[in-house]
Structures are given as C-alpha cells and as structure tokens.
Amino acid sequence: MVKFIRLCVSAAHETAGEQLMERMTVEDLQRIFSSGLEMQEQTEAADPDSAYGSSPGDTDTEDGGHALTSSSSTTLVYNQELMHKTILVGDSGVGKTSLLVQFDQGKFISGSFSATVGIGFTNKVVTVDNMKVKLQIWDTAGQERFRSVTHAYYRDAQALLLLYDITRKSSFDNIRAWLTEIYEYAQKDVVIMLLGNKSDMAAERVITHEEGEKLAKEYGVPFMETSAKTGVNVELAFHAIARELKHRNLEQPHEPKFKIHDYIESQKQKSNCCGGIM
Numbered sequence: 001m002v003k004f005i006r007l008c009v010s011a012a013h014e015t016a017g018e019q020l021m022e023r024m025t026v027e028d029l030q031r032i033f034s035s036g037l038e039m040q041e042q043t044e045a046a047d048p049d050s051a052y053g054s055s056p057g058d059t060d061t062e063d064g065g066h067a068l069t070s071s072s073s074t075t076l077v078y079n080q081e082l083m084h085k086t087i088l089v090g091d092s093g094v095g096k097t098s099l100l101v102q103f104d105q106g107k108f109i110s111g112s113f114s115a116t117v118g119i120g121f122t123n124k125v126v127t128v129d130n131m132k133v134k135l136q137i138w139d140t141a142g143q144e145r146f147r148s149v150t151h152a153y154y155r156d157a158q159a160l161l162l163l164y165d166i167t168r169k170s171s172f173d174n175i176r177a178w179l180t181e182i183y184e185y186a187q188k189d190v191v192i193m194l195l196g197n198k199s200d201m202a203a204e205r206v207i208t209h210e211e212g213e214k215l216a217k218e219y220g221v222p223f224m225e226t227s228a229k230t231g232v233n234v235e236l237a238f239h240a241i242a243r244e245l246k247h248r249n250l251e252q253p254h255e256p257k258f259k260i261h262d263y264i265e266s267q268k269q270k271s272n273c274c275g276g277i278m
C-alpha cells in the first residue's frame with residue numbers, strides 16, 4: 001500500500017522527472033505531502049509499508065502490546081505501540097536516502113545520484129532489551145528549495161539524524177545552519193545525532209573524525225562516522241536513537257539516565273572486537 005508520495009528526479013539528466021520538478025511549486029508539494037499524511041493516518045492500523053521496498057519481516061508487522069519491566073520501587077511500562085518519528089536531514093547528496101536504504105534493506109544502490117524531492121518515510125522496528133521500538137524514519141530533500149516543506153515535519157519529530165559528507169567541506173560548514181533551523185523548528189527535547197557519512201571514501205576525506213567530534217561536542221550531541229556504502233555504524237546510529245527514545249518513554253525520576261554517548265562508545269568498541277549491537 002502506498003502511504004505517501006516520493007518523487008525522484010535525476011539531477012544529472014534532463015528526464016521527465018526533472019521537468020516535472022521544474023514545474024512544481026512548493027505549494028504543489030505541500031498539497032501532495034499533506035495528502036500523503038492523511039493517507040498515513042488512515043492506514044495507521046494496517047500493516048505499514050516502506051517507500052524503499054523493505055522486506056515484510058523488517059517492518060512493524062509484529063504484534064504490539066505493553067512490555068513490563070520492574071525496578072525496585074516502580075513498574076516501568078513501555079508502550080510498544082508508540083511510533084517514534086525520526087528525521088534524516090542534511091545537505092543534498094550527503095547520503096540520507098542511501099543511509100535509510102542501507103538500514104532498511106542492507107544494501108547500497110550505487111550509480112547516478114537522484115535527488116529526493118520532498119519527503120517520504122519508512123517504518124522500522126528495532127529490538128531493544130526484547131522490546132519493540134517503532135521508528136518512523138523520514139527521509140527529507142536536502143535541496144534548499146524544499147526547506148519550507150521539511151521544516152513543517154520537524155515539529156513533531158522525536159529524533160533527528162543530521163548528516164554531512166566527510167568528502168565535502170560545505171556540507172560540514174552548513175551543519176551550524178542546520179542546527180540553528182532545528183533549534184528553531186523542532187521540539188526542545190528532540191534527540192539529535194550528528195553523522196559524518198561516506199567514511200569509506202578515505203582518499204577523498206576533507207573533514208577529519210576529530211573535527212566532526214569537536215563540532216558535536218560543542219553542541220552536546222552524539223557523533224559517529226557512517227558509511228551507507230559499507231554499512232559501517234548504520235545500524236548503531238538507529239539502534240542508539242531507538243534505545244534513547246525507549247529510555248525516555250520509561251524514564252522515572254529515580255532511574256539512572258540513559259547516556260547515549262556512553263552507549264555509542266561502548267558499542268563501537270564491541271563492534272571493533274566482536275560485532276553485533278546489544
């Protein structure tokens with residue numbers, strides 16, 4: 001079932017798609033996207049679908065329900081029916097769609113670059129401590145002309161993955177502007193994670209790991225380098241987000257706070273030696 005509209009156009013060639021995009025106004029796109037959202041609401045109870053053709057087993061087809069865990073003083077409840085909206089943002093071409101396809105389908109589609117027009121989503125279930133955490137992951141268009149469309153989606157986002165391309169300085173320099181927009185349009189407590197993508201392209205690297213880390217530290221957000229091509233750290237990024245969101249929804253005043261930075265560091269060390277995300 002198609003639940004939203006996602007259009008791709010070739011950025012390299014004069015295709016029918018490109019001509020279509022040229023004729024479309026932001027208002028046209030907003031109309032299309034809001035009808036997509038209505039469809040999403042109507043189909044919430046049905047099996048979700050993926051914009052990127054994920055396999056049925058990957059999406060949230062499992063039974064929901066309420067999981068119980070106990071602490072010494074309280075019973076903590078995590079509602080596995082909750083859907084956590086997560087958005088991928090960053091300059092055009094940094095690899096947002098590729099990252100989502102890698103996480104969703106475990107593959108990398110190489111070839112000519114097709115810029116995303118507008119926005120689309122994929123539902124994924126991540127298992128955290130034997131509980132199902134549902135992520136609705138939105139892939140946005142990085143091009144400036146669609147910015148006003150994507151801003152509208154920040155408001156009810158619970159997590160934002162902000163990407164730059166380690167081989168393109170401008171995409172790194174623009175991170176501050178992206179963060180300014182995020183702070184303006186998103187909720188105050190949104191989970192933000194900075195990702196330096198295309199880590200496989202070592203020979204073309206212009207932004208060091210340390211530079212990425214320093215910027216992330218300045219803003220107090222977790223950071224890692226990823227490769228949508230090889231899959232390095234892709235699962236970890238989404239798992240860390242899922243774990244943080246689950247903990248936030250369990251949080252009790254006397255519970256120790258989940259520390260996403262520490263979790264990422266411990267998992268990086270584990271995957272270096274033994275593989276697998278816990």
Ligand SMILES: Nc1nc2c(ncn2[C@@H]2O[C@H](COP(=O)(O)OP(=O)(O)OP(=O)(O)O)[C@@H](O)[C@H]2O)c(=O)[nH]1
Binds near residue numbers: 099112117201230
């Ligand atoms: N080598 C390498 N190439 C990548 C990686 N991620 C993306 N690419 C390539 O970079 C180009 C842009 O990737 P996309 O995923 O379409 O970028 P995007 O951020 O979604 O772009 P917009 O839709 O315009 O916002 C494509 O040619 C991808 O194949 C990566 O991790 N490694």
